Amino acid sequence: MRIIFDRFKNGCKCALTFSYDDGNVADRRLVEIFNKYGMKATFHLNSARLGRDGSIKAEEVKKLYAGHEVSCHMVNHPHPTRIPFASVAAEIMNDRRALESACGYVVRGMSYPYGSHNEDVITVLRACGMEYSRTTRATEWFAPPDDFMYWHPTCHHRNPKLHELFDKFVTPNHHAPLQIMNVWGHSYEFDQSDNWHIIEDFCKYATGHDNVWYATNIEICDYINAVRRLAVSVDGDVVHNPSGVDVWATVNDECVKIPAGSTVSFRKDI
Numbered sequence: 001m002r003i004i005f006d007r008f009k010n011g012c013k014c015a016l017t018f019s020y021d022d023g024n025v026a027d028r029r030l031v032e033i034f035n036k037y038g039m040k041a042t043f044h045l046n047s048a049r050l051g052r053d054g055s056i057k058a059e060e061v062k063k064l065y066a067g068h069e070v071s072c073h074m075v076n077h078p079h080p081t082r083i084p085f086a087s088v089a090a091e092i093m094n095d096r097r098a099l100e101s102a103c104g105y106v107v108r109g110m111s112y113p114y115g116s117h118n119e120d121v122i123t124v125l126r127a128c129g130m131e132y133s134r135t136t137r138a139t140e141w142f143a144p145p146d147d148f149m150y151w152h153p154t155c156h157h158r159n160p161k162l163h164e165l166f167d168k169f170v171t172p173n174h175h176a177p178l179q180i181m182n183v184w185g186h187s188y189e190f191d192q193s194d195n196w197h198i199i200e201d202f203c204k205y206a207t208g209h210d211n212v213w214y215a216t217n218i219e220i221c222d223y224i225n226a227v228r229r230l231a232v233s234v235d236g237d238v239v240h241n242p243s244g245v246d247v248w249a250t251v252n253d254e255c256v257k258i259p260a261g262s263t264v265s266f267r268k269d270i
């Protein structure tokens with residue numbers, strides 16, 4: 001029995017996600033582009049900015065980002081490593097409270113303002129319910145992070161090798177199963193640099209691949225955590241999925257689904 005955990009939702013081998021910070025009004029145009037091409041994204045918002053000039057309004061959060069994910073970026077966009085731990089806690093809890101009331105669901109993820117983080121800050125953030133946080137350290141790589149509180153993105157959208165990286169990402173690579181491409185940026189950069197064509201071209205290029213799961217940051221985090229929680233029998237022929245997430249795997253070269261909360265046996269005699 002050969003079982004390999006190398007598939008995302010619906011058996012896809014790769015997952016593409018976008019991660020955009022600060023909640024600028026340019027998010028409206030960006031969401032429109034993502035929706036046009038079936039892309040899924042996460043928007044990291046500072047609740048104190050909502051309703052200010054140039055920023056999204058709290059009342060439009062739910063409708064604008066429907067189908068995508070609303071996530072924290074701390075209330076006032078502080079340097080998390082330069083403020084007291086109590087302020088880190090307040091900045092994230094109050095951001096969660098405001099965003100949760102705007103979007104109606106539990107907000108469980110974030111990106112670090114200025115990419116600023118350290119181990120002590122992360123301890124506080126975990127205690128405040130954060131399950132992942134994206135940094136600004138682009139790796140040009142696709143492996144899932146060991147710890148989602150150190151989720152380094154693949155690249156910024158202005159990386160000139162964006163399309164080349166996507167090609168590499170969708171090419172099967174046995175050294176990095178469960179490949180993730182996480183593209184990050186700020187929507188206002190497209191206005192500032194007058195280069196909206198970058199994201200439009202990329203979405204056009206990346207859309208409609210059978211082997212790509214288009215997902216938000218938290219969906220990918222939840223999926224990988226579900227894979228990591230699978231319990232496998234010593235002989236490798238019985239798999240228990242204790243999570244609330246359906247998981248797909250390759251068993252003897254075939255794609256199989258291991259439904260949420262189920263135990264699946266691949267033994268012939270059971």
Ligand SMILES: [Zn+2]
Pocket residue numbers: 021022073077112113114
């Ligand atoms: Zn920011």
